[in-house]
Amino acid sequence: MPPTTLTGRLFQIRPMGKRLAFAVLRCLDQEYLCVFPGRPDIAEESIVRITGMLRPAEKSRKFAEEIHVDDVQVLAENTSTTTMARLRQLPYSRDILSDQHVYMRLPEVRERLLKKWTAIKAVRDLMEDERYVEVQSPRIVGSMADGPTMKFKVDFFGREAYLSLSNLLFHTAFVAGDFSSVFEISPLFRADINHSSQHLSEFLILEVTAAHRGRDDMIALSDRIVRRVCAHTDAPLPDEHLADIPVVTYEDVVAITTKSEDHAPLQRGDRIKPYHARTVARHLNRPLFWVVDMPAHHKAFFSSTRYDPLVGTEVANDFRLYWDEVGIIDGGERVTSPQRLLERMAEQRLDPVRFDYYVKVVKSGLPPFTGLGLGIDRLMAKCMSLANIRQVVPFPRFIDHLEP
Amino acid sequence: MPPTTLTGRLFQIRPMGKRLAFAVLRCLDQEYLCVFPGRPDIAEESIVRITGMLRPAEKSRKFAEEIHVDDVQVLAENTSTTTMARLRQLPYSRDILSDQHVYMRLPEVRERLLKKWTAIKAVRDLMEDERYVEVQSPRIVGSMADGPTMKFKVDFFGREAYLSLSNLLFHTAFVAGDFSSVFEISPLFRADINHSSQHLSEFLILEVTAAHRGRDDMIALSDRIVRRVCAHTDAPLPDEHLADIPVVTYEDVVAITTKSEDHAPLQRGDRIKPYHARTVARHLNRPLFWVVDMPAHHKAFFSSTRYDPLVGTEVANDFRLYWDEVGIIDGGERVTSPQRLLERMAEQRLDPVRFDYYVKVVKSGLPPFTGLGLGIDRLMAKCMSLANIRQVVPFPRFIDHLEP
Numbered sequence: 001m002p003p004t005t006l007t008g009r010l011f012q013i014r015p016m017g018k019r020l021a022f023a024v025l026r027c028l029d030q031e032y033l034c035v036f037p038g039r040p041d042i043a044e045e046s047i048v049r050i051t052g053m054l055r056p057a058e059k060s061r062k063f064a065e066e067i068h069v070d071d072v073q074v075l076a077e078n079t080s081t082t083t084m085a086r087l088r089q090l091p092y093s094r095d096i097l098s099d100q101h102v103y104m105r106l107p108e109v110r111e112r113l114l115k116k117w118t119a120i121k122a123v124r125d126l127m128e129d130e131r132y133v134e135v136q137s138p139r140i141v142g143s144m145a146d147g148p149t150m151k152f153k154v155d156f157f158g159r160e161a162y163l164s165l166s167n168l169l170f171h172t173a174f175v176a177g178d179f180s181s182v183f184e185i186s187p188l189f190r191a192d193i194n195h196s197s198q199h200l201s202e203f204l205i206l207e208v209t210a211a212h213r214g215r216d217d218m219i220a221l222s223d224r225i226v227r228r229v230c231a232h233t234d235a236p237l238p239d240e241h242l243a244d245i246p247v248v249t250y251e252d253v254v255a256i257t258t259k260s261e262d263h264a265p266l267q268r269g270d271r272i273k274p275y276h277a278r279t280v281a282r283h284l285n286r287p288l289f290w291v292v293d294m295p296a297h298h299k300a301f302f303s304s305t306r307y308d309p310l311v312g313t314e315v316a317n318d319f320r321l322y323w324d325e326v327g328i329i330d331g332g333e334r335v336t337s338p339q340r341l342l343e344r345m346a347e348q349r350l351d352p353v354r355f356d357y358y359v360k361v362v363k364s365g366l367p368p369f370t371g372l373g374l375g376i377d378r379l380m381a382k383c384m385s386l387a388n389i390r391q392v393v394p395f396p397r398f399i400d401h402l403e404p
Numbered sequence: 405m406p407p408t409t410l411t412g413r414l415f416q417i418r419p420m421g422k423r424l425a426f427a428v429l430r431c432l433d434q435e436y437l438c439v440f441p442g443r444p445d446i447a448e449e450s451i452v453r454i455t456g457m458l459r460p461a462e463k464s465r466k467f468a469e470e471i472h473v474d475d476v477q478v479l480a481e482n483t484s485t486t487t488m489a490r491l492r493q494l495p496y497s498r499d500i501l502s503d504q505h506v507y508m509r510l511p512e513v514r515e516r517l518l519k520k521w522t523a524i525k526a527v528r529d530l531m532e533d534e535r536y537v538e539v540q541s542p543r544i545v546g547s548m549a550d551g552p553t554m555k556f557k558v559d560f561f562g563r564e565a566y567l568s569l570s571n572l573l574f575h576t577a578f579v580a581g582d583f584s585s586v587f588e589i590s591p592l593f594r595a596d597i598n599h600s601s602q603h604l605s606e607f608l609i610l611e612v613t614a615a616h617r618g619r620d621d622m623i624a625l626s627d628r629i630v631r632r633v634c635a636h637t638d639a640p641l642p643d644e645h646l647a648d649i650p651v652v653t654y655e656d657v658v659a660i661t662t663k664s665e666d667h668a669p670l671q672r673g674d675r676i677k678p679y680h681a682r683t684v685a686r687h688l689n690r691p692l693f694w695v696v697d698m699p700a701h702h703k704a705f706f707s708s709t710r711y712d713p714l715v716g717t718e719v720a721n722d723f724r725l726y727w728d729e730v731g732i733i734d735g736g737e738r739v740t741s742p743q744r745l746l747e748r749m750a751e752q753r754l755d756p757v758r759f760d761y762y763v764k765v766v767k768s769g770l771p772p773f774t775g776l777g778l779g780i781d782r783l784m785a786k787c788m789s790l791a792n793i794r795q796v797v798p799f800p801r802f803i804d805h806l807e808p
Binding site: 181357 | 411412413430431432447449450451479480481482483484486502504505506507508509514517518521522524525528532537538539540541542543544545546547548556557558559560561563565567574577578580581582583584585591593595597605606608615616740741742761762764765767768769770771772797798799800801803804806807808
C-alpha cells in the first residue's frame with residue numbers, strides 16, 4: 001500500500017516513553033490518531049502535513065483510523081501560547097472573547113455553535129414548509145426606528161440614522177404589499193445600558209408576520225418552531241413539556257403570584273418581573289408557558305387591544321413565551337384601523353409625523369394580521385442550559401465590548 | 405350549498421352595465437373572480453369580507469373559482485389615491501420607493517421579489533448539501549473594519565465603531581477555530597459616494613470561506629451557486645453558457661482589449677473598467693466569464709499572491725466573475741503565513757496594530773484556505789434583466805436615500 005498524506009491541525013501530543021508519541025490530527029472531515037516514532041518537535045495546534053501508513057485504529061474507540069508517521073511538515077506554526085488545553089481550564093468569562101478563534105476548537109464549544117447554526121437552518125426549512133418567505137428589511141433606518149428604546153446612531157452621509165430596533169414596521173409594509181406570510185432572521189440592535197447575562201447590543205431575532213392569522217394561529221406556529229429548535233439542540237425537556245405549552249393570562253399571573261409567598265406579588269398594571277415568571281413556572285410545574293392579555297399600556301402603538309369587562313381595563317391581544325424567567329417570544333395582533341392607530345399613538349404621546357410612512361401603509365388597507373419576534377440567542381442558550389447568551393455568540397457585542 | 409365567506413384585497417373593479425360588475429379578490433393563497441350585482445361603492449384595493457356562492461369559474465382562464473357576491477363588508481378601506489393601476493403606468497424611478505407597499509402588489513413586482521427570496525433559500529439549501537454551515541459575524545465592528553473603503557460610523561456607547569464592510573476577517577477566525585467550511589448571507593455597508601445603478605449603501609452578500617480548498621475548487625462551487633440562482637430566477641441564458649464558464653487571465657484581458665478597437669485597451673497594471681469587461685464578453689461571445697491572476701496590488705492585504713515569471717510581476721491567486729460589465733463574485737486564496745501577511749500590510753502601508761486580532765488569528769496556525777463574496781442583489785438584477793439593482797430591494801439604501 002502507498003503512503004497517505006493528510007493535512008490538518010495537530011494537537012494532544014502525548015509522548016509514550018522515548019520511542020513513541022501519540023497525537024490527534026484534525027482534518028477536514030475526520031480526526032486521526034497519529035503515531036509518531038518519538039516526540040515530534042512541533043508546537044501544539046500547528047497545521048501540519050503528515051505522510052505515513054494509514055491503518056484502521058483497532059485499539060482505539062475514539063478514532064476510526066490511525067496514521068503511522070513517516071514524515072511531518074509544518075505548514076503553519078501555532079506561535080501563540082493560547083491553546084485549547086489552556087482555555088479548557090478557564091471558567092467562561094469575557095477574557096475568552098479575545099481568543100475565540102482558539103476557544104472554538106474545543107469540541108464542546110464546536111458542538112454548541114454547530115447546534116445553533118443547524119437549528120437556524122432547521123427553522124428556515126420549517127418556515128418554508130409553512131409557506132412563509134424570508135424577506136430582508138434594511139438595517140439602517142430613519143424615521144422607522146420606533147418608540148422609546150435606546151438606539152445606535154449611524155452617520156448616513158451626514159444625516160442622523162439608526163440601527164434597526166425591529167423589522168416589524170417593514171413587515172407591515174410587506175403585508176400591505178400582499179406578501180401575506182413573511183419572516184426574517186436578522187440582527188437587531190439595542191443601545192440600552194444593560195449588563196445582564198440575557199442581553200446583547202446586537203442580537204439575532206426571528207420575526208414572523210402573517211395576514212389573516214390571529215393569536216391562536218401564531219401561538220401554534222411558535223410552538224412548532226420551539227419544538228423544532230429543541231429537537232435540533234437536544235434540549236433537556238420531556239416531550240410533554242413541549243407538546244402542550246400552557247397559556248395563562250396576565251390576570252392569572254397576578255393571582256398566582258398573590259397566592260405564592262415566594263416574592264412580592266405582581267401588582268395589577270405593573271410589568272412581570274423575572275421572579276414573578278419563576279413563581280408561575282413553579283406553580284405550573286412547567287418551564288415553558290405563555291402569558292396573554294397583558295395591559296394595553298405595556299405594548300407598542302401598533303398592538304391591537306380590546307376592553308376586557310372582567311378586568312375592567314384595556315388588554316392587548318398579545319402573547320409572550322417564557323422559559324422560566326426569560327422572555328423568548330413576544331407577539332400580538334396588530335392595529336389595522338388608521339383611526340385606532342392614531343388613538344394609540346396619542347395615548348403613548350408619539351408624534352404621528354415621525355411615523356408618517358407607517359400611517360400611510362395602514363391607510364392603504366391592511367388585512368387582519370399578527371406578528372411575533374423570537375430571540376434566537378436566548379432560546380439557544382436556554383436549550384443548551386447556558387447561563388450567558390454570549391456563550392452562543394462567537395463575537396458578541398455588549399456595553400463596552402466591541403473587539404474583536 | 406351554504407354561502408362562502410372570503411377575506412382579501414379587492415381590485416380591478418369593472419362595471420359591466422348597471423346590473424353587473426366584476427372584480428378580483430386576492431386572498432391568502434388564491435385570487436377569485438367576484439361577480440357583483442351592480443357596481444360596488446368601494447375604494448379599489450380595500451380589504452373586504454365577501455359572502456356569496458362559490459362556483460367554478462367556467463368562463464375564465466385566469467381564475468379557478470368565482471364568487472357571486474351576496475354581501476360585502478369593508479374591513480380596511482384604502483384611503484390612499486396610490487393604487488397598483490396608477491403605479492403600473494409610471495416608469496421605474498426613486499419616486500416609487502415611497503409607495504413600495506403598493507408597488508409590491510403588482511404581479512410582476514411580486515414575482516420578482518419571490519424569485520429573489522426563493523433563490524436565496526435555494527442557495528442556503530445548496531450550501532447545506534455542500535456541507536457548509538452558515539455562521540453569523542457582527543454588523544458592528546471596531547478595528548476589524550479593514551482597508552481604505554468608506555465606512556459608516558456608529559456611535560457605540562460613546563466609542564467610534566463602524567458598520568461591517570466584509571465578514572471575511574471573522575471567517576478567517578472561524579477557519580482558525582477549525583470550522584473548515586463556512587458561509588454567511590448578510591447585509592454589508594459601504595459609505596462611498598456612488599450614484600451607479602449597481603451600487604447600494606446596504607447590500608446583501610454571500611460570503612464563503614473554505615479551508616483545504618483552492619481557487620479551482622471555489623470557482624467550481626461558484627459555478628454551481630450561479631447555476632442554482634439562474635434556475636430559480638428563470639435567467640435568460642442558454643444552458644451551455646452556464647455549464648462551462650470560461651476562465652481568462654488578467655493578461656488575456658490586456659491582450660483582448662488591445663486587439664479590439666472598441667475602446668482604449670486595458671493598460672497592464674490598471675483596473676479593469678466596465679467597457680473592458682464588455683469587450684471581453686463580446687470577444688468570448690459569452691456573458692459570464694472568470695478573470696484570474698489580477699495584479700497583486702489590486703488585492704487586499706490578506707490575499708495570497710505569487711510571482712508570475714511570464715508577466716514578470718506579482719499576481720494574485722484570485723478569481724472574479726463578470727456578467728457582462730458587472731462584477732458578481734470576487735474571491736481568492738488567502739495568506740496563511742504571518743510573515744507574508746506583515747509584508748503585504750507593509751506594501752499597502754497598513755498599520756499591523758490596527759489589525760492586531762487578525763494577526764493573532766493568523767499566528768495561531770491556519771490551514772490553506774480560500775474565500776469569496778457574491779453580490780446577491782447584483783446577481784439577481786442580472787438574472788432578471790433589470791437595469792437597476794434597487795429593483796430587487798424593496799427598501800434600498802443609497803446616497804441621500806434613507807426613507808422609508
